[in-house]
Amino acid sequence: MRQFVFYNPTQIVFGEGKTSDIGRYLKGQKCLFLYGSTSIKQNGIYDKVIDSLKNHDVTFVEKSGVKPNPVLSFVHEAIDLARKEQVDCILAVGGGSVIDTAKAVAAGFYYRGDVWDFFVDKARITKALPIYVVLTLSATASEMNSGAVITNEATKQKFNIRSEGLFPKTSILDPTNTYTVPKKQAANGSVDAIVHLLEGYFTGKYPNTPIQDGFVETLVRTVIATTKKILENPTDYDARANFMWSATLAFNGLTTAGVGDYGFPNHMMGHSLSALYNVDHGASLSIVFPAWLKHNEPTLSDRLTRFGKEVFGKTGAKEAIAAMEEYFHAIGAPVRLSEVNIDKGEIKKIAENAVSLAKKWGLKNYTEDVIAKILEFAA
Amino acid sequence: MRQFVFYNPTQIVFGEGKTSDIGRYLKGQKCLFLYGSTSIKQNGIYDKVIDSLKNHDVTFVEKSGVKPNPVLSFVHEAIDLARKEQVDCILAVGGGSVIDTAKAVAAGFYYRGDVWDFFVDKARITKALPIYVVLTLSATASEMNSGAVITNEATKQKFNIRSEGLFPKTSILDPTNTYTVPKKQAANGSVDAIVHLLEGYFTGKYPNTPIQDGFVETLVRTVIATTKKILENPTDYDARANFMWSATLAFNGLTTAGVGDYGFPNHMMGHSLSALYNVDHGASLSIVFPAWLKHNEPTLSDRLTRFGKEVFGKTGAKEAIAAMEEYFHAIGAPVRLSEVNIDKGEIKKIAENAVSLAKKWGLKNYTEDVIAKILEFAA
Numbered sequence: 001m002r003q004f005v006f007y008n009p010t011q012i013v014f015g016e017g018k019t020s021d022i023g024r025y026l027k028g029q030k031c032l033f034l035y036g037s038t039s040i041k042q043n044g045i046y047d048k049v050i051d052s053l054k055n056h057d058v059t060f061v062e063k064s065g066v067k068p069n070p071v072l073s074f075v076h077e078a079i080d081l082a083r084k085e086q087v088d089c090i091l092a093v094g095g096g097s098v099i100d101t102a103k104a105v106a107a108g109f110y111y112r113g114d115v116w117d118f119f120v121d122k123a124r125i126t127k128a129l130p131i132y133v134v135l136t137l138s139a140t141a142s143e144m145n146s147g148a149v150i151t152n153e154a155t156k157q158k159f160n161i162r163s164e165g166l167f168p169k170t171s172i173l174d175p176t177n178t179y180t181v182p183k184k185q186a187a188n189g190s191v192d193a194i195v196h197l198l199e200g201y202f203t204g205k206y207p208n209t210p211i212q213d214g215f216v217e218t219l220v221r222t223v224i225a226t227t228k229k230i231l232e233n234p235t236d237y238d239a240r241a242n243f244m245w246s247a248t249l250a251f252n253g254l255t256t257a258g259v260g261d262y263g264f265p266n267h268m269m270g271h272s273l274s275a276l277y278n279v280d281h282g283a284s285l286s287i288v289f290p291a292w293l294k295h296n297e298p299t300l301s302d303r304l305t306r307f308g309k310e311v312f313g314k315t316g317a318k319e320a321i322a323a324m325e326e327y328f329h330a331i332g333a334p335v336r337l338s339e340v341n342i343d344k345g346e347i348k349k350i351a352e353n354a355v356s357l358a359k360k361w362g363l364k365n366y367t368e369d370v371i372a373k374i375l376e377f378a379a
Numbered sequence: 380m381r382q383f384v385f386y387n388p389t390q391i392v393f394g395e396g397k398t399s400d401i402g403r404y405l406k407g408q409k410c411l412f413l414y415g416s417t418s419i420k421q422n423g424i425y426d427k428v429i430d431s432l433k434n435h436d437v438t439f440v441e442k443s444g445v446k447p448n449p450v451l452s453f454v455h456e457a458i459d460l461a462r463k464e465q466v467d468c469i470l471a472v473g474g475g476s477v478i479d480t481a482k483a484v485a486a487g488f489y490y491r492g493d494v495w496d497f498f499v500d501k502a503r504i505t506k507a508l509p510i511y512v513v514l515t516l517s518a519t520a521s522e523m524n525s526g527a528v529i530t531n532e533a534t535k536q537k538f539n540i541r542s543e544g545l546f547p548k549t550s551i552l553d554p555t556n557t558y559t560v561p562k563k564q565a566a567n568g569s570v571d572a573i574v575h576l577l578e579g580y581f582t583g584k585y586p587n588t589p590i591q592d593g594f595v596e597t598l599v600r601t602v603i604a605t606t607k608k609i610l611e612n613p614t615d616y617d618a619r620a621n622f623m624w625s626a627t628l629a630f631n632g633l634t635t636a637g638v639g640d641y642g643f644p645n646h647m648m649g650h651s652l653s654a655l656y657n658v659d660h661g662a663s664l665s666i667v668f669p670a671w672l673k674h675n676e677p678t679l680s681d682r683l684t685r686f687g688k689e690v691f692g693k694t695g696a697k698e699a700i701a702a703m704e705e706y707f708h709a710i711g712a713p714v715r716l717s718e719v720n721i722d723k724g725e726i727k728k729i730a731e732n733a734v735s736l737a738k739k740w741g742l743k744n745y746t747e748d749v750i751a752k753i754l755e756f757a758a
Contacts, residue, residue, distance in 0.1 A: 001554075001620040003394025008387070014637065015382025175380075208617045210601045211624055218593025225589070238587045241380040245590055245637065254633075258393065258624065 002206045002260035007164070008253055010144045014173045014245065016237065019048045022091070022134055023056030025170040029088040030059040031132070034078065034102050036066045036094045040136060043180045049093055049134060061085045069274045069281065070097040072116055072152045075104040082109050082129070089130040092168075095137025095189075096149075096281075102131050103148035103166045116152060119159040121360070128165035136177045138244045139189030139282065141196065141251030143171035151275055156353065158271040159360065173248065175240035183231055187331040188282025189247060190227040194220055195266055195285040196251040201307070202293075202300055204259030215255050217310040222246045224311070227331055263363050266292050269371060272354040279340050286333035287340065290325040291377035297321060337378050344379040347372050381585045381639035386543070387632055389523045393552045393624065395616065398427045401470070401513055402435030404549040408467040409438040410511070411460065413481050415445045415473045419515060422559045428472055428513060440464045448653045448660065449476040451495055451531045454483040461488050461508070468509040471547075474516025474568075475528075475660075481510050482527035482545045495531060498538040500739070507544035513551045516560055517623045518568030518661065520575065520630030522550035530654055535732065537650040538739065552627065554619035562610055566710040567661025568626060569606040573599055574645055574664040575630040580686070581672075581679055583638030594634050596689040601625045603690070606710055642742050645671050648750060651733040658719050665712035666719065669704040670756035676700060716757050723758040726751050 013021065033049075040046040053060055063078050082090070082105055092102035106128040108115030117123040133143045142148065147162040181189070201216045223246050229239035249255070256262055269292070270284035279287075297304060301317040308320025312327075328335050337344065351371040358366035392400065412428075419425040432439055442457050461469070461484055471481035485507040487494030496502040512522045521527065525545040530537040560568070580595045602625045608618035628634070635641055648671070649663030658666075676683065680696040687699025691706075707714050716723065730750040737745035 001393070001617065001624060003397065005390065005392050007390040011384065011386040012636075013384050014380070018382065208621070210604070210621060211597060211628065214597025214600070215594060218590060218597065221593070222589045238380065241637075242587065242589060245380060249590070257391075258620075 001209060001258035004257040006253055006257045008144065008167065010167045011170045012144060012173055012248070013170060016174060016176050018172045019045060019134055019174045019177060020052050022049055022132065022172055023052035023054070023058050025132055026053065026058045026089065026091065027056045028058070030061075030086070031089045031091045032078065032082045032085065032087045032105065033060040033062045033091045033093065034066060034098055034105070035062075035064050035092075036098050037064070039180070040093060045093065045134065045136060045177055049091075060091065061087065066094060066098045066101045068097050069151050069158065069278060070101045072150055072154075075101055075108065075115060075150060078105045079108040079115060087129070089132060091132045091134070093134040093136065095135065096140025096142045099131070099133055099140070099142035099168070100148035100150060102133075103128075103142070104150050104161065105129070106131050106166060107161060107163065118161045119150060119152070119157075125161065125163035125165060128163065131166065131168045133168045133171035134177065135171060135173050135244070137181055137185060137189060138178060138247040139192040141193070141248050143168060143173065144248045144252040149271070156275050157356065158275040159357065173244050175237055175244050178240050178244060179235045181234070183332065186227065186230050186234075187333045188280050190223055190243075190331060191282040191286040191289075191328060191333050193223050193247040193250040195289050197255055198289070199264050199266055200256035200259050200262045202296070202303060203265065204256065204262040206258070206260035209259050212255050212257070212259050213306075215249075217307070219246045219250055219255070220311050223250070224327060231331060264361060265363055265366060268357045268361060268363055268366065269350070269354050269374065271357055272350050273340070273342070276350060276353055277340065277342055279342075283334050283340060286328040286335055287337060287378050288375070290321060290328065290335055291374050293321045293324065294377045295374045335378070337375070347375045347379065350375060380588060380637035383636040385632055385636045387523065387546065389546045390549045391523060391552055391627070392549060395553060395555050397551045398424060398513055398553045398556060399431050401428055401511065401551055402431035402433070402437050404511055405432065405437045405468065405470065406435045407437070409440075409464070410468045410470045411457065411464065411466045411484065412439045412441045412470045412472065413445060413457065413477055413484070414441075414443050414471075415477050416443070418559070419472055424472065424513065424515060424556055428470075439470065440466065445473060445477045445480045447476050448530050448537065448657060449480045451529055451533075454480055454487065454494060454529060457484045458487040458494060466508070468511060470511045470513070472513040472515060474514065475519025475521045478510075478512055478519070478521040478547070479527035479529060481512075482507075482521070483529050483540065484508070485510050485545060486540060486542065497540045498529060498531070498536075504540065504542035504544060507542065510545065510547045511549050512547045513553070513556065514623070515556045516564060516568060517557055517626040518571040520572070520627050522547060522552065523627045523631040528650070535654045536735065537654040538736065552623050554616055554623050557619050557623060558614045560613070562711065565606065565609050566712045567659050569602055569622070569710060570661040570665040570668075570707060570712050572602050572626040572629040574668050576634060577668070578643050578645055579635040579638050579641045581675070581682060582644065583635065583641040585637070585639035588638050591634050591636070591638050594628075596686070598625045598629055598634070599690050602629070603706060610710060643740060644737075644742055644745060647736045647740060647742055647745065648729070648733050648753065650736055651729050652719070652721070655729060655732055656719065656721055658721075662713050662719060665707040665714055666716060666757050667754075669700060669707065669714055670753050672700045672703065673756045674753045714757070716754070726754045726758065729754060
């Protein structure tokens with residue numbers, strides 16, 4: 001195993017009905033209450049949160065309107081509001097987009113310059129507001145990690161930040177809050193969790209990692225089995241619960257601790273699809289990941305064979321890739337650029353955009369040419 | 380999955396050479412430096428720690444002599460010393476016994492009464508000194524949990540405490556620090572890690588827990604495979620590393636989060652063997668656990684069958700138990716009371732002692748009669 005530092009101080013409060021406890025953790029504070037659309041008003045989560053805040057003497061100011069692939073302009077607005085209202089903390093009620101927005105606001109609150117400086121490594125985050133979460137969509141694991149991804153609309157860059165201060169203090173994971181997640185978003189979340197797990201699994205440089213391998217295979221198997229159940233029966237509690245905890249563990253640092261240097265080449269390429277064409281994050285990954293596997297099949301043959309056997313009960317590397325693609329297809333996730341109306345002629349443009357993130361993330365082998373070659377497999 | 384709270388803020392710093400970084404985490408503090416025997420002076424760990432402390436301007440007062448099955452009288456002495464020297468924190472260099480002692484001292488430091496009050500639920504821990512760890516023996520996972528077990532020599536009780544403040548701040552896991560662990564202790568650690576994993580696996584009340592099951596099976600497989608390698612080649616880095624991380628993850632809260640009510644019946648009985656006859660903790664468990672499985676085989680048949688298949692590649696519940704016992708035997712761990720010179724005639728006395736812990740831990744079905752019946756399988 002390679003050397004690593006593992007640190008994750010987020011408290012997870014898991015279970016049906018826990019949403020009504022959120023006020024207890026914020027007691028006596030004034031918070032910026034961030035959320036996305038009106039859906040949390042329709043499904044009752046909004047009322048539960050508000051009641052709990054009031055019951056625990058939490059004061060708050062609301063800001064709604066966070067969109068998928070959350071944008072920098074919204075972060076700026078929210079920072080202004082947080083400062084004007086002098087809040088003590090941020091409460092994010094939503095999925096990855098809302099939590100990531102909360103993290104960017106938390107980091108920007110104390111910083112005199114433009115918060116985007118953190119994303120382009122012009123400045124380091126030294127202080128952040130405390131963040132609390134009520135999760136309503138399982139996918140990104142932002143509820144239990146220290147990272148956030150924001151899109152700068154002006155520069156068409158979808159970039160990330162990471163800092164110890166951005167771990168949420170407490171995240172409430174109430175599986176019933178995900179009962180009303182639409183099938184398309186459930187599928188996106190499933191893809192996201194799987195690709196989070198498999199970026200480390202397939203790019204980790206250290207060979208002897210039985211713990212991490214077993215954990216990843218367990219979680220991928222669980223995500224696949226539970227996604228199918230969720231799409232059939234959206235109120236299957238056990239399926240929602242097992243999916244929720246799997247998605248959180250998929251990207252909280254556990255499965256990559258010790259695997260040595262690893263990269264996020266699929267996220268790198270996927271982010272460009274989102275930045276340029278506003279493709280859903282999950283959909284961007286279901287398109288890119290099978291293409292990446294096909295491109296790398298010759299060097300990943302042994303690993304793919306093991307993966308295919310452990311996760312799909314298949315024999316052979318090519319069969320493992322086919323099974324992965326087939327699964328994405330079966331849950332309604334796109335696996336070709338054409339399925340999200342991106343013409344093959346755009347590949348050069350996508351590669352040009354992606355290469356800037358490849359540089360930022362130290363993915364040295366990913367030149368424009370290599371990225372274009374990979375994307376050809378998704379054409 | 381059942382509701383749960385997961386919280387584990389210990390920072391793990393893992394890898395060869397990390398021992399020399401310990402001073403960095405204690406910078407500017409005065410610590411009580413606790414350890415066991417002179418073995419850390421022989422294998423060079425002592426010098427590395429001292430050098431690192433000096434390099435980072437850490438002042439310290441030493442106290443050595445922690446014994447396996449650590450005792451209350453030593454805890455009392457160490458609390459007196461810590462108060463007299465007005466230390467800011469505790470540095471534990473050792474295995475579970477040293478870390479558990481550090482936790483008891485950390486908790487007792489601020490308490491006016493006898494620290495044993497915490498163990499018999501007469502008082503609650505509200506404040507504790509910060510704890511730092513350099514691990515030299517993998518077994519108990521005390522380096523990444525909030526519990527500690529101490530034996531009261533006067534009352535012959537081996538009891539435990541648990542409190543959020545007792546999570547170590549930082550634990551250094553340097554696999555090379557375990558190269559000189561004797562075979563008997565390596566075997567004890569292997570048994571301890573396995574039984575930690577399997578208490579939850581076999582007693583958890585909730586049926587649909589694919590994540591936890593997969594994690595436990597992965598870790599048990601890894602512990603078994605690496606123990607065999609370690610006994611053959613004590614300086615096999617990868618084996619030591621994978622064993623070390625497995626043992627930590629075996630009891631840091633991860634594998635039991637969500638499994639519902641579960642118990643520690645084997646630890647309950649094992650603690651009595653240690654309290655009454657000073658049997659090593661690992662050895663007490665390798666004797667008790669197969670007996671407990673045999674007693675419970677009728678009700679655990681399905682679970683045992685799955686376990687046998689996933690971990691040993693065996694078919695059948697009885698075959699799973701046999702494989703477990705065979706493994707303990709193969710690594711030199713005792714599986715019968717007679718192997719640690721305890722006569723069958725002692726069973727009544729052991730059961731009488733164990734039942735007080737059964738009561739404390741809410742193991743209602745474990746009357747003296749039941750405990751005696753289980754122990755008969757180990758006669």
